[in-house]
Amino acid sequence: MGEGRRQKRAKPPLDEAHLRDLALHYVGRYATSRGKLRAYLHRKLRERGWDGDSPAPVDAMIERFAELGYVDDAAFAAAKARDLSARGYGARRLGQTLYAAGISEEDGAQARDIAEEAKLEAAMAFARRRRLGPFAQQEVEDPALRQKQLAAMMRAGHDFALARRILALEPGQEIETDI
Numbered sequence: 001m002g003e004g005r006r007q008k009r010a011k012p013p014l015d016e017a018h019l020r021d022l023a024l025h026y027v028g029r030y031a032t033s034r035g036k037l038r039a040y041l042h043r044k045l046r047e048r049g050w051d052g053d054s055p056a057p058v059d060a061m062i063e064r065f066a067e068l069g070y071v072d073d074a075a076f077a078a079a080k081a082r083d084l085s086a087r088g089y090g091a092r093r094l095g096q097t098l099y100a101a102g103i104s105e106e107d108g109a110q111a112r113d114i115a116e117e118a119k120l121e122a123a124m125a126f127a128r129r130r131r132l133g134p135f136a137q138q139e140v141e142d143p144a145l146r147q148k149q150l151a152a153m154m155r156a157g158h159d160f161a162l163a164r165r166i167l168a169l170e171p172g173q174e175i176e177t178d179i
Contacts, residue, residue, distance in 0.1 A: 038059070
């Protein structure tokens with residue numbers, strides 16, 4: 001069966017040079033954080049193994065990349081904050097994203113400030129994209145549907161009070177900015 005098919009050869013275990021090449025390729029291709037790079041390298045080590053007497057120098061390699069500026073957690077976090085805010089997601093969603101990327105509180109501080117400053121615009125962008133509140137095609141009378149809309153805004157990371165205020169707006173009505 002399958003005489004014409006080639007079987008995949010197992011790739012050889014990684015050495016330091018190949019591990020560094022994989023890391024360089026990864027940071028060159030993706031905007032990443034230290035935590036995400038660490039997870040990637042450990043996954044590659046699990047898949048291929050390590051060809052060395054001492055443990056793989058993953059942490060030292062990541063620190064060197066950070067020193068060289070290849071990996072910058074604060075810049076990654078700030079970019080994520082701008083991206084998520086522009087797409088209509090709130091501060092809680094940003095916090096979840098930063099946690100998943102392994103960003104420390106210190107490195108994520110500027111990102112949280114960015115999300116806080118953009119929270120109204122982000123919530124309005126989400127409501128506009130999902131056609132909620134003042135952007136709905138028809139007025140929502142059903143309390144169950146209003147609850148679903150409120151839940152959608154909460155899942156997007158917006159706080160309860162802001163979500164309620166936006167959903168209560170009439171079409172064309174502006175929200176007060178004293179949030």
